[in-house]
Amino acid sequence: KRTSNLSLPPGPKGLPVLGNLLDLDGRQPWITFTQWASTHGNIIYCRLLGLPVVVLQSQEVAKALLENRSSIYSDRPPISTRKAIGSEFNTAQLRYSDEWRLHRRIFHQSFRPEAADAYLPTQLHKAHQLLQGIIETPERYQRHIELFASSVIMSAVYDYDAKPKDDPLLLAADKAIKVFVEVASTRTAIILETFPFLLKLPAWFPGASLKRLAIQSQKNSAAMVDIPFRYARERVMTATSNRCMISESYERIDVQNNADEFELALKSSSATAFIDQTASTLIIFVLGMMLSPNAQKRAQAEIDAVIGTERLPTFEDRSSLPYVEAVLRETLRWHPVFPLGLPHYTSDSDMYNEHYIPKGVMVVANIWAMSRDEAKYPNPNDFNPDRFFMPDGQLNDDTVDFSFGFGRRICTGKHFANASLWIAIVSLLATFRFMKPLDDDGKEVDPIFEWTTGIVSHPVSLPCRVLSRHPGTTTEKLSDIIELSV
Numbered sequence: 001k002r003t004s005n006l007s008l009p010p011g012p013k014g015l016p017v018l019g020n021l022l023d024l025d026g027r028q029p030w031i032t033f034t035q036w037a038s039t040h041g042n043i044i045y046c047r048l049l050g051l052p053v054v055v056l057q058s059q060e061v062a063k064a065l066l067e068n069r070s071s072i073y074s075d076r077p078p079i080s081t082r083k084a085i086g087s088e089f090n091t092a093q094l095r096y097s098d099e100w101r102l103h104r105r106i107f108h109q110s111f112r113p114e115a116a117d118a119y120l121p122t123q124l125h126k127a128h129q130l131l132q133g134i135i136e137t138p139e140r141y142q143r144h145i146e147l148f149a150s151s152v153i154m155s156a157v158y159d160y161d162a163k164p165k166d167d168p169l170l171l172a173a174d175k176a177i178k179v180f181v182e183v184a185s186t187r188t189a190i191i192l193e194t195f196p197f198l199l200k201l202p203a204w205f206p207g208a209s210l211k212r213l214a215i216q217s218q219k220n221s222a223a224m225v226d227i228p229f230r231y232a233r234e235r236v237m238t239a240t241s242n243r244c245m246i247s248e249s250y251e252r253i254d255v256q257n258n259a260d261e262f263e264l265a266l267k268s269s270s271a272t273a274f275i276d277q278t279a280s281t282l283i284i285f286v287l288g289m290m291l292s293p294n295a296q297k298r299a300q301a302e303i304d305a306v307i308g309t310e311r312l313p314t315f316e317d318r319s320s321l322p323y324v325e326a327v328l329r330e331t332l333r334w335h336p337v338f339p340l341g342l343p344h345y346t347s348d349s350d351m352y353n354e355h356y357i358p359k360g361v362m363v364v365a366n367i368w369a370m371s372r373d374e375a376k377y378p379n380p381n382d383f384n385p386d387r388f389f390m391p392d393g394q395l396n397d398d399t400v401d402f403s404f405g406f407g408r409r410i411c412t413g414k415h416f417a418n419a420s421l422w423i424a425i426v427s428l429l430a431t432f433r434f435m436k437p438l439d440d441d442g443k444e445v446d447p448i449f450e451w452t453t454g455i456v457s458h459p460v461s462l463p464c465r466v467l468s469r470h471p472g473t474t475t476e477k478l479s480d481i482i483e484l485s486v
């Protein structure tokens with residue numbers, strides 16, 4: 001391929017209008033991209049419905065471009081439908097601009113490693129609530145995991161202590177995010193970009209489901225952005241708020257004359273925190289445990305040996321539990337929840353080796369391909385925490401950071417999410433066994449479930465038998481153990 005005398009990266013040949021869309025597995029485009037790597041190499045160029053896309057297939061190339069040349073690769077694709085689907089608030093979709101820089105500053109002061117450690121006690125407390133929820137209704141374990149993740153975020157961002165059951169703000173946020181994820185999936189965004197008239201059809205028109213979805217998304221997003229923010233601001237103004245992202249921002253950011261701009265950025269970035277994927281990562285952990293009983297037993301044996309069974313693990317135990325650490329890393333690697341990350345966009349043209357990368361192309365880091373790198377991760381489809389140990393038995397330095405993206409657009413909640421994941425995983429392993437479901441004859445069978453499609457990938461509803469590791473553990477007994485653990 002040539003643009004005058006410059007060579008674009010190699011890639012599959014496509015049809016004039018559809019480009020390579022028909023070759024793509026629409027449910028799991030990352031798998032098709034990964035297959036293309038074997039023919040075309042670690043950087044490929046293709047066209048999807050007229051949109052040029054560069055796919056980066058290895059950590060090395062992604063770092064070389066998205067990190068080392070971040071001044072060119074930190075924009076996001078323009079999405080003219082942002083307003084129509086109610087996603088103007090979303091930090092993750094903002095162009096590389098002063099508005100985006102203000103959002104990042106707000107996140108950075110609360111979620112940079114040193115600051116995020118202030119939330120560890122809350123994360124521990126919410127992990128204990130998670131255990132109590134599952135002891136009471138183990139069949140609803142997935143719902144309890146979702147509640148854990150969103151109430152941790154609500155607490156850190158708004159200092160809002162969500163009720164364990166039917167909390168109105170959590171329900172509103174869940175509803176908004178579900179519709180939003182659907183309507184903002186890369187595929188839907190490409191369709192809307194290419195056929196924006198779909199949003200102009202009356203909502204009752206057959207086939208206008210995207211428009212209906214968009215209207216719903218607008219309403220839900222407005223509620224998700226405004227309601228918790230008003231709650232938190234009120235408490236900051238009356239000096240009744242504990243430390244949270246909202247209170248810290250009011251305290252530390254000098255708004256000078258731009259109070260309106262600042263408040264808009266603050267409420268928008270706060271609502272973006274709901275894009276958190278801690279819950280979906282924890283469901284993948286549950287799947288990994290069910291399918292790899294040996295890994296589960298080894299992690300539990302480590303916890304029992306180091307901590308015993310009289311108390312629950314705390315963050316102070318983290319460095320004494322290397323196998324649990326490896327289970328967390330393997331969960332992030334085995335099935336990355338953002339298999340294609342979020343698309344970056346070039347703000348200038350560039351040359352990489354002999355490849356010309358034009359200005360204004362979508363640049364996708366294929367995190368899935370990176371997790372399948374056989375040289376680094378032999379038998380990549382196996383859930384095998386041992387891969388993170390060196391021959392001398394020490395953990396290696398691969399913390400699977402690529403699952404949080406690259407460069408200036410790297411996940412702002414990475415450190416905080418890692419702590420939430422760790423405390424949930426270690427607490428769940430200390431308390432429960434995750435077993436395959438039984439068939440009618442009482443025999444264990446592999447769970448049957450569907451994966452989500454779109455920008456995030458995780459089991460929609462995962463059947464699992466969650467059993468207490470210490471039969472006879474009642475809610476009261478667990479409460480006693482929790483008391484001894486804090």
Ligand code: HEM
Binds near residue numbers: 091273277403405
């Ligand atoms: C296990 C949980 C999580 C995973 C796997 C994850 C992963 C990611 C990935 C892959 C990206 C795209 C990075 C890129 O464009 O290169 C991202 C962006 C982002 N994440 Fe996370 N994330 C998680 C949790 C969180 C949490 C807890 C927060 C908030 C506290 C958060 C806030 C954000 C924001 C604001 C962005 C957009 C950054 C920007 O565009 O500048 N994430 N995340």
